[in-house]
Amino acid sequence: MRRRSLMTLALSAGSAFGATLVGGHARAFFGDRQLGSLSQFRGGSRLKAINPANWTSTATHSVPLMGPFRLELIHRQRIGDPALGLNEPSGLSLNADGTALYTVSDDTKAIFCMDLEGRVLTSESFFVSVSDLEGLALSVDGRRLLAVQEETNSVISIDLASRRELQRRPLAEMVNYASVAMYFPAQPDNKGLEGITVNSTNQHVFVVKECRPGLLIELDAECGTILSSRLLSEANGFSHPRVGPRRLDFSGLSYDGLHESLWIASDQGQCLFHYDWKRDRVLQRLDLRLDDGGKSKRVRKAEGIAVDSERGRVYVVSDRDAELYVFQLHG
Numbered sequence: 001m002r003r004r005s006l007m008t009l010a011l012s013a014g015s016a017f018g019a020t021l022v023g024g025h026a027r028a029f030f031g032d033r034q035l036g037s038l039s040q041f042r043g044g045s046r047l048k049a050i051n052p053a054n055w056t057s058t059a060t061h062s063v064p065l066m067g068p069f070r071l072e073l074i075h076r077q078r079i080g081d082p083a084l085g086l087n088e089p090s091g092l093s094l095n096a097d098g099t100a101l102y103t104v105s106d107d108t109k110a111i112f113c114m115d116l117e118g119r120v121l122t123s124e125s126f127f128v129s130v131s132d133l134e135g136l137a138l139s140v141d142g143r144r145l146l147a148v149q150e151e152t153n154s155v156i157s158i159d160l161a162s163r164r165e166l167q168r169r170p171l172a173e174m175v176n177y178a179s180v181a182m183y184f185p186a187q188p189d190n191k192g193l194e195g196i197t198v199n200s201t202n203q204h205v206f207v208v209k210e211c212r213p214g215l216l217i218e219l220d221a222e223c224g225t226i227l228s229s230r231l232l233s234e235a236n237g238f239s240h241p242r243v244g245p246r247r248l249d250f251s252g253l254s255y256d257g258l259h260e261s262l263w264i265a266s267d268q269g270q271c272l273f274h275y276d277w278k279r280d281r282v283l284q285r286l287d288l289r290l291d292d293g294g295k296s297k298r299v300r301k302a303e304g305i306a307v308d309s310e311r312g313r314v315y316v317v318s319d320r321d322a323e324l325y326v327f328q329l330h331g
């Protein structure tokens with residue numbers, strides 16, 4: 001699902017080389033600092049601080065939602081910003097206290113931070129040394145971001161305090177890779193890892209392969225060992241009335257600690273699957289509808305999902321339309 005943008009922010013991994021944007025074009029500059037903030041890259045101006053009190057519009061539910069669930073669109077916001085390189089948002093994660101979101105654009109070497117309404121917080125956004133990032137997840141302790149790189153099928157760990165890459169480990173270098181090797185061709189086919197999330201109970205990491213076949217893989221907390229894997233197929237409930245099994249894909253992941261389950265986004269299905277890992281079955285499929293009319297439109301190319309089940313919120317980003325959608329989760 002990778003498309004090249006007309007504009008890419010370049011950053012050399014071992015230097016302080018960056019780019020500032022004037023009139024929509026990149027202007028290279030050199031400095032003494034290391035990989036740093038994006039706050040100086042919006043036409044030379046800095047965004048004003050946003051009051052965190054305005055980030056969350058709904059109080060925590062006193063009684064957990066139990067399902068079956070229903071989604072209601074309550075907010076949508078265009079987040080695409082060519083001046084920053086936020087062209088193709090892919091991957092989404094809440095921050096530690098649920099007051100902001102992280103996303104990536106697979107053609108730009110950066111981590112973007114947004115408030116819950118989709119406004120980029122440039123002082124909290126920063127450059128990284130790797131491109132082609134797809135999924136994002138926050139570690140349980142809130143200190144690291146985990147990302148997947150589709151081209152190399154790697155899991156990358158980034159320290160939030162220093163904003164530096166700590167580790168980059170391909171699946172092929174993990175213990176027990178032989179158990180899933182048959183699903184990954186020797187020549188990359190652009191159908192690799194697309195999503196990542198963390199089990200908040202045991203800190204295990206889940207990654208999902210896009211399709212042909214769809215595959216959910218459980219890793220240990222250090223991302224050094226493949227613990228188990230599950231094919232995502234009609235046998236465990238991954239089906240769609242309008243999309244055949246060969247076309248049905250999986251583009252994003254979010255762990256739901258309240259219900260001990262996973263939410264899995266599908267680009268082609270324009271929907272979410274609520275999946276019970278322990279029982280290995282889909283609990284429900286929810287279409288990502290954009291209105292409540294008869295022939296409602298749906299989110300195109302949903303490639304990132306973050307679920308806050310305690311507040312009853314589901315956040316989705318569209319790669320194609322560069323928009324953030326906020327849904328109320330009813331159940």
